[in-house]
Amino acid sequence: MAESSARPGTGASASIMAHSIAFGGTLPVRPMIRPLAASPPSALEGRAREARTQTGMALEGDLAGLMAAAQRGDAASYRALLKACLPVVAGIARAQGVRGDAVDDVVQDTLMTVHHARASYDPTRPFLPWLRAITQRRAIDRLRRTARRPQEVYDPLAYEAEVDPTPAPNAGLEARERDAALARAVAALPDGQRQAVEHLGLRELSLDETAALTGRTKGALKVNLHRALKALRTNLMRGEE
Amino acid sequence: MDARHDRLVEELAGRLEPVRPLPRPAWRAALWLGAALLLGAALASRLAMIGLEGRGGTADIWLSACGAALTAVTAAYAAFATSVPGRSPRWALLPAPALALWVSGSGLGCLRMWFAASPPADDGHGLVSCFSFLVCVSIPLSLLMVAMLRRACPLRPNLTAALAGLAVAGAAAALLVPFHPHDASLSDILIHCVVVAGVIGLNALAGGRLLSRAAG
Structure with a gap:
């Protein structure tokens, strides 16, 4: 053999x-595709x-x-x-x-x-x-x-990180409660800080416009806004706790 | 990836054993047809050949019997040919003329009996014996055919199995002629059609799965 x-x-x-x-x-x-017009073969070919x-x-x-x-x-x-x-x-x-x-x-x-x-x-x-x-x-x-075979991509991390673009069912209620808490905290501020927050932060007016409306200097408005934001942050965080 | 192929080549070469090449499809078909003839001879030794008594001269009976026998021969060759890789699947068309002859012969016999002055009355016993004869002949021939086809590599297992079923049905119908008690009537034709379709369908279903496993 x-x-x-x-x-x-x-x-x-x-x-x-x-x-x-x-x-x-x-x-x-x-050959998958044949030439459309077959030319006469040369001697070399x-x-x-x-x-x-x-x-x-x-x-x-x-x-x-x-x-x-x-x-x-x-x-x-x-x-x-x-x-x-x-x-x-x-x-x-x-x-x-x-x-x-x-x-x-x-x-x-x-x-x-x-x-x-x-x-x-x-x-x-x-x-x-x-x-x-x-x-x-x-x-x-x-x-x-x-x-x-179904063409699926198996990526559990991407699946977990997928963001749902639709609003959550309780989104409106939470926003309303958050607005109410913010309004209460702003109302509790001293007058100077409250005015600075209302005009500069909420209404988005400029320093000159706010100074003309309140009669305060621009430097005082900046100091009041800074102290107001600090107080609001402290109050709201305390409220969440 | 070449290493993967090399490992497989070494593994296959390591477990190589000598094999005897399969005989040609014509020889294998002849072997199977010989077995069918042996089965017919065994039946003739046990059953009375009442089918040819008094109606052997009827042309349509011989036409139908020749058509069935030719269908068995050509379908058997086509089944064995399509079980070998590289053979054209157009071999499946080989039994078509013989099948047309078989169907037309059976139809002529049915028409002749339809217009006959005194058509024979069908008894239930005759139909049952006819049905059981076809089934009992078809089962061993089908098993033998599938066993022989599994030795090859049918790349189109369903087509090969359907051709095998056609060969078996043709052989069974041809073997039935000498033992059929009376001429073909409409109920006979229907019974034959049901059995033939059943044999072909069962072969295509069961045989196709068996042959697909054989093809790897």
Whole structure:
């Protein structure tokens, strides 16, 4: 078993890695968009296409040989086959619309399916269509699972810090009580401080206007306002306690 | 992420065991059809073949029987073909002409009996035996088909299971012809339709789930 399987597992694996690099995982990907107007291919393009075709056929033959050896139980060939399949599977998954980390999930799912279904591969048939069918199905399964999953962001801190823009049910009552307490505290102030608070703080008049109305100097109004605010703060905090 | 893939590759390569490639779909379908024929032979050795007595020359009976048998053959091949990755799902269309032949043959027989001068009276016993025959033949054939399909990798399990159900229903209907006591009447057609639809539906439901597990 080891002698028969060593043949495709040594030279073939090296050539496969070269093919994989050459194709960059895009060999089995069908073009999504065709050019609108197909221009006649130049000789250079024709040679390049011929070279790609020959390389693809060689890759196909190598992979089929490795898979046949893997069916016989050759672990080295199987390891080389799976590693060669990685970029191919990722390319097919991307062509199916899988993005980001999900590509790696599809690669993992596909490798598992390839392992379980390796008896269903017919060595007389090409390998890449078999692999492509499995990969496309696993990619579709992944896309369906992603689509079914509700797109929610789990952030408990943001949920707790969310501010309710609507007023609280007792907001009006509290505001009325606060206004009444403030009115009582202002009324309890001495006349000079009360006038300073009423004109400068509540009515938002200027110092000149307030001085003209009350007949006090601007310096006296500032001192009265400062003392009034200090007294109000003390009284209201005492009332809350 | 490459390390994750490398670990999986090493794990899969480490537990690799030799496997025998599955036979081609045609061989597997032939094997299943052979089992169906064996079942028919076993039934013929135990039951009286009263179905062909006196009405073997009726064209629509042979048309219906050939249609059912061809449906079984083509649907079995299509089921085994679609269970292999890389095979086109268009194989599911293969049984369509045979199915049309089967349905038209049954319909012709029903029309002939409708216009017959003295249509035979259906007795409940005949319908029950017909129903039980179809069910008893369908169950082992369905189990065998699902067991054989599970060895492959059906990537479209529901489609494959529905084709399997169609193959089973066709085989059961074809096997019923030699044992059917009288020509097809409207109630017979209805019973057959119900059983065929039930077999296909049950295969698609139960078989689809079993096959989806097999596909990993």
